[in-house]
Amino acid sequence: MSLILTLDEEIARARADLRMGVGIVLSDAGRHFLALAAETLGADRLSAICALGRPVIALTARRAATLKAVPYDADLARIPLPPGAGPDWVKAVADPADDLRKPMKGPLKSERGGSALPHRAAIHLCKAARILPAALLVEIAPGDVPAALTRLDAAAALARIARAPVFGPVISARVPLAVSEAGRVHVFRPEDGGEEHYAVEIGTPDRARPVLARLHSACFTGDLLGSLKCDCGPQLRGALAQMGAEGEGVLLYLNQEGRGIGLANKMRAYSLQDQGFDTVEANHRLGFEDDERDFRLGAQLLRTLGFSKARLMTNNPNKMKMLAANGIEVTERVALKVGRNPLNAAYLDTKAAKSGHLL
């Protein structure tokens, strides 16, 4: 057995390191960069990184747009750290919480030219770690690369992150539910050490026929707490109730909290919504796209369970497109319009106006 870490294992370590505020090394064509996540950067590490050279902060084009910095690398901007800037400056650039109260004093001048691959890899790793998508990078000489840190080739890491994860089933067991005593929960674990996802199977649907299916994205606040800010709880219970009534169906519970940005970032988005931004604007100010979910995994889990055709319970045409593009024929859309209330009406209307949801 080889003790050398695989790329997936190095990436899993890099995610954990960035969350903890530990640096990682990203290499690109013989050059090496030390990278730390902006969100978890402390004063000590910032001084250490500044002693090595002049760091740049890498931001997504979405965050750069709010800060009026030019994203010369198309999807991202690299902004050199101004002399004397401390952790508070880095936080203010990465985190929009105080954008309105204390607007950044600009202009923020971005760097252009040279490869941005390590910067892009750092941002994608931050997203995969479910922290703010912003990182501080400094180039280091090959002889100075700390041996203890996780090391990744930037291009290889980016290619691997873009690939659909591969899942192995872990366990499945009978769970009698209020909607149907013939319930079964399957647990799937990706080989890359990422989030587990679950499938709730009701009855024993015929694998040759289209299955009544729901791809439900985790919503701690809606599913568990009964939050009135969204329609997730009623959709979850409505979908299961219909499956129970029909005697069969499959609900995938995908751990893509907050449309794939994680609960901490979703709470940041909620704070911005309290400052007057809508759900899409809040995601953009944080540096994320409207929707960071990967629906390929929904298709993959359905196929693993033996299904190739679905009657999909959704109001989101993108879910249907993604399933079709990934080998699941959607024979019918089953509308799932439940849970509208005065506190989520604007949220649902924004999804219809900006994200193409069907009302």
Ligand SMILES: Nc1nc2c(ncn2[C@@H]2O[C@H](COP(=O)(O)OP(=O)(O)OP(=O)(O)O)[C@@H](O)[C@H]2O)c(=O)[nH]1
């Ligand atoms: N980033 C962010 N995520 C949110 C917000 N409100 C709800 N969510 C998340 O949005 C997701 C909603 O998922 P779904 O209901 O499956 O998806 P959908 O795109 O609305 O599509 P359908 O419900 O199938 O019509 C969950 O992951 C929630 O946690 C918000 O304001 N910001």
Ligand SMILES: [Zn+2]
């Ligand atoms: Zn929700």
